Amino acid sequence: MARPHVMVVPYPEQGHVIPLMELSLLLVKQGIKITFVNTKENHDRIKSALPCGDGLLSQMSLVWISDGLESSEERKKPGKSSGAVLKVMPEKVEELIECINGSESERITCVLADQSIGWALDIAEKKGIRRAAFCPASAAQLVLGLSIPKLIDNGIIDKDGTPLEKQVIQLSPAMPSVSTEKLVWVCVGNKTTQRHIFQLLVNNIKSTQKTEWLLCNSAHELESAAFSMAPEIIPIGPLLSCHQLGHSVGNFWTQDLTCLKWLDQQSPNSVIYVAFGSSIKFSPSQFQELCLALELSNRPFLWVVQPEESKTEYPEGFVERVVDRGRMVGWSPQKKILSHPSVACFISHCGWNSTLESVSNGIPVLCWPYFADQFLNKSYFCDVWKVGVGLEPNGSGMITQGEITSKIQQILNDEQLKARARDFKEKVQICIGQGGMSNKNLDSFISWIKT
Ligand SMILES: *[C@@H]1O[C@H](CO)[C@@H](O)[C@H](O)[C@H]1NC(C)=O
Ligand SMILES: *[C@@H]1O[C@H](CO)[C@@H](O)[C@H](O)[C@H]1NC(C)=O
Ligand SMILES: *[C@@H]1O[C@H](CO)[C@@H](O)[C@H](O)[C@H]1NC(C)=O
Ligand SMILES: *[C@@H]1O[C@H](CO)[C@@H](O)[C@H](O)[C@H]1NC(C)=O
Numbered sequence: 001m002a003r004p005h006v007m008v009v010p011y012p013e014q015g016h017v018i019p020l021m022e023l024s025l026l027l028v029k030q031g032i033k034i035t036f037v038n039t040k041e042n043h044d045r046i047k048s049a050l051p052c053g054d055g056l057l058s059q060m061s062l063v064w065i066s067d068g069l070e071s072s073e074e075r076k077k078p079g080k081s082s083g084a085v086l087k088v089m090p091e092k093v094e095e096l097i098e099c100i101n102g103s104e105s106e107r108i109t110c111v112l113a114d115q116s117i118g119w120a121l122d123i124a125e126k127k128g129i130r131r132a133a134f135c136p137a138s139a140a141q142l143v144l145g146l147s148i149p150k151l152i153d154n155g156i157i158d159k160d161g162t163p164l165e166k167q168v169i170q171l172s173p174a175m176p177s178v179s180t181e182k183l184v185w186v187c188v189g190n191k192t193t194q195r196h197i198f199q200l201l202v203n204n205i206k207s208t209q210k211t212e213w214l215l216c217n218s219a220h221e222l223e224s225a226a227f228s229m230a231p232e233i234i235p236i237g238p239l240l241s242c243h244q245l246g247h248s249v250g251n252f253w254t255q256d257l258t259c260l261k262w263l264d265q266q267s268p269n270s271v272i273y274v275a276f277g278s279s280i281k282f283s284p285s286q287f288q289e290l291c292l293a294l295e296l297s298n299r300p301f302l303w304v305v306q307p308e309e310s311k312t313e314y315p316e317g318f319v320e321r322v323v324d325r326g327r328m329v330g331w332s333p334q335k336k337i338l339s340h341p342s343v344a345c346f347i348s349h350c351g352w353n354s355t356l357e358s359v360s361n362g363i364p365v366l367c368w369p370y371f372a373d374q375f376l377n378k379s380y381f382c383d384v385w386k387v388g389v390g391l392e393p394n395g396s397g398m399i400t401q402g403e404i405t406s407k408i409q410q411i412l413n414d415e416q417l418k419a420r421a422r423d424f425k426e427k428v429q430i431c432i433g434q435g436g437m438s439n440k441n442l443d444s445f446i447s448w449i450k451t
């Protein structure tokens, strides 16, 4: 029998690549061969940001395919990148499978694809290759997708996904609630785009439902209600770095490690950590509002400002005024920061990856959701787990300095909230530890690949 060889296909975005790469490393450790498929641009970024001398990673075959786009400028145009994912990449992946298949001993025995790359699962099906889907986001998000037929039947949305009226829905009592205007497919682009995304989601769900495994980067302890609604979703997370050196893999940018030394010099439980993930851009006035809030907070802060963003103007004299207690970095070793004893709270966009990292470390969160699906995460923090508070925009959609400073005070003074956050840290450790549910699920998945 050929050695198990898994082809891994992530959606080409940072938050999707990292957890799939973590999962791949776990498989490599078990002697499974991995071919990890990136777009050319991401492949190059990952290679150049990789820590050198890495044993496990070098055992994984990192390959790239073209996304058919000319430049990163083109990639940033609305719809361009997702269009390429749909139009150009499928053919390339199919060619790659055939090419690898040329050698009997190397042939692909399983395709492990991002749940939002349904076409890769379809290709595997067509070629008679076993397949597994992986959802890097929450189970709640997936349950919402699986519930689309029910939402249509109940007259909450029409068959194009458009809500019939504005209302807050909750699929079951312990699930996060979401307003129909904040549904993933509702708050993107114009009507045409919305319908398109909705259709894509429906198709992805269909492809996913035909796989043998529907894995999710989450833990039963975090989302028990979602898992009881959809028992086919198998939690194997949180997939935090399993790495000997303790740093995460698959980063698109080089991490600035000097901030860890800086953290060492701060008092325990004092630092506000601020980071918004890889694709968020604030308006200049919102950016300035945040600067002033951090200044007014009178506390040490560590802020990840993306290189592009820092071209935005800091307020006059800001950098000089905060030099003694503020640190701005381009891209951070987030996992290490969140587990550092100096960190008191995290101002986050509530991406799922950041969500997992903060609950796993018992850090209270100030939620600043930005994109569609991040509102569900916010509801988890604020309403279900109660380990965070939300930042509310004012009537013009601005999150003001006053709002930020008062919520920082609120969260840091709430002893019960902080105790709940610490409690979660323990629960998550149990889940991923030897004999925990996520750990056992992962073991069964690995045995399946090997059979
Ligand atoms: C790869 O080869 C195997 C037999 O060696 C065959 O069953 C399978 O259909 C081939 N798959 C592709 C993608 O060509
Ligand atoms: C909707 O947005 C897409 C992508 O930005 C664009 O190509 C299209 O022309 C727009 N359609 C309408 C009707 O405005
Ligand atoms: C999670 O995402 C953040 C930013 O979005 C990044 O800094 C961090 O390295 C990621 N970590 C993991 C383990 O995925
Ligand atoms: C949280 O936000 C991320 C986007 O960063 C999304 O992919 C994920 O599905 C969200 N999780 C929930 C519970 O909605």
Ligand SMILES: *[C@@H]1O[C@H](CO)[C@@H](O)[C@H](O)[C@H]1NC(C)=O
Residues within 6 Å of the ligand: 394, 395, 396, 397, 398, 400
């Ligand atoms: C929201 O806050 C901004 C910045 O302070 C301010 O300019 C704007 O007038 C506020 N809007 C409302 C409706 O209060």
